[in-house]
Amino acid sequence: MSDTNAPKQLYELGPIGRECRFPVAEQHETIGGFLFCAKPVKLGLVYCNHHHDLSAVKGRPRGAPRQN
Ligand SMILES: [Zn+2]
Numbered sequence: 001m002s003d004t005n006a007p008k009q010l011y012e013l014g015p016i017g018r019e020c021r022f023p024v025a026e027q028h029e030t031i032g033g034f035l036f037c038a039k040p041v042k043l044g045l046v047y048c049n050h051h052h053d054l055s056a057v058k059g060r061p062r063g064a065p066r067q068n
Contacts, residue, residue, distance in 0.1 A: 007035035017044055022051035 010032045013019045020037035027035050039048040047055055 006038070008038040009035060013038060016046060017041065020046070020048035020051055022047050022055070 007024050009030045013036055020039045020041050022037045023034035024037045025035040026033060037048060037051055041048050045052060
């Protein structure tokens with residue numbers, strides 16, 4: 001995997017399920033105030049693998065299967 005995708009503003013992201021919507025940086029001059037990861041995601045997911053793992057660690061729902 002490469003890191004060629006640059007962070008995007010919210011309005012630049014495609015529909016949910018296409019690009020990672022994890023906020024990676026504050027940028028006050030943009031609408032919403034954040035830049036988003038925008039890496040490709042697996043079908044049906046909101047976050048890329050990396051950020052999916054991060055969010056799962058932070059607030060893993062009870063009984064949710066672990067993905068390794
Ligand atoms: Zn991401």
